[in-house]
Amino acid sequence: QTVVTQEPSFSVSPGETVTFTCGLSSGSVSTNYYPSWYQQTPGQAPRTLIYSTNTRSSGVPDRFSGSILGNKAALTIRGAQADDESDYYCVLYMGSGISVFGGGTKLTVL
Amino acid sequence: QVQLQESGPGLVKPSQTLSLTCTVSGGSISSGSYYWSWIRQPAGKGLEYIGRIYTSGHTNYNPSLNSRVTMSVDTSKNQFSLKLTSVTAADTAVYYCARVARGVSSYLHDHFDLWGQGTLVTVSS
Numbered sequence: 001q002t003v004v005t006q007e008p009s010f011s012v013s014p015g016e017t018v019t020f021t022c023g024l025s026s027g028s029v030s031t032n033y034y035p036s037w038y039q040q041t042p043g044q045a046p047r048t049l050i051y052s053t054n055t056r057s058s059g060v061p062d063r064f065s066g067s068i069l070g071n072k073a074a075l076t077i078r079g080a081q082a083d084d085e086s087d088y089y090c091v092l093y094m095g096s097g098i099s100v101f102g103g104g105t106k107l108t109v110l
Numbered sequence: 111q112v113q114l115q116e117s118g119p120g121l122v123k124p125s126q127t128l129s130l131t132c133t134v135s136g137g138s139i140s141s142g143s144y145y146w147s148w149i150r151q152p153a154g155k156g157l158e159y160i161g162r163i164y165t166s167g168h169t170n171y172n173p174s175l176n177s178r179v180t181m182s183v184d185t186s187k188n189q190f191s192l193k194l195t196s197v198t199a200a201d202t203a204v205y206y207c208a209r210v211a212r213g214v215s216s217y218l219h220d221h222f223d224l225w226g227q228g229t230l231v232t233v234s235s
Contacts, residue, residue, distance in 0.1 A: 034221065046222075091222070098173070099222075
């Protein structure tokens with residue numbers, strides 16, 4: 001069974017840059033997995049941030065960017081702000097209509 | 111502006127069938143090229159993909175839930191639905207409906223671009 005891996009948590013100070021990653025339990029992540037990223041604050045529905053590896057969804061600030069770093073997908077937040085404190089999920093598309101969520105990364109801004 | 115809204119019973123008894131509907135407003139479920147999906151999230155845990163349906167009725171289901179899931183679409187009502195049979199406490203979660211869109215330079219529907227607000231379903235006797 002395919003497992004999509006993410007760091008469980010990250011802490012960052014306001015104004016700093018943070019990068020989360022999204023990997024596979026077996027194998028490397030490439031653009032062919034069409035990685036996407038979602039932000040979720042407690043009690044709210046997820047919000048789409050990034051799709052197709054590095055395309056920002058409408059209205060998403062350019063502080064958020066997506067990429068492939070080594071063998072993983074990555075989400076970078078430049079100049080972290082207090083309201084960036086959320087859970088962040090990556091999704092990899094496995095083909096045949098199957099998408100797999102990572103376990104999520106909880107970001108604390110303090 | 112297209113919006114999604116989940117509806118259905120908030121409480122289901124163990125071994126029974128969970129049934130939810132997602133209503134699409136502000137646009138036609140048949141316009142554009144989208145799949146329509148269900149995703150769930152147990153309290154305090156991560157998101158889990160359940161499956162998706164196209165307006166033609168074509169479906170893809172998470173293999174781990176495949177034997178218990180059925181999705182359907184009613185274009186006349188601008189709705190799509192989820193049925194999950196033989197539920198247990200492990201199926202207690204917030205259930206989201208979401209729209210699945212094509213990516214950039216891709217013919218694949220590979221990401222979720224619009225979400226409903228979610229509805230809590232509790233499985234308990």
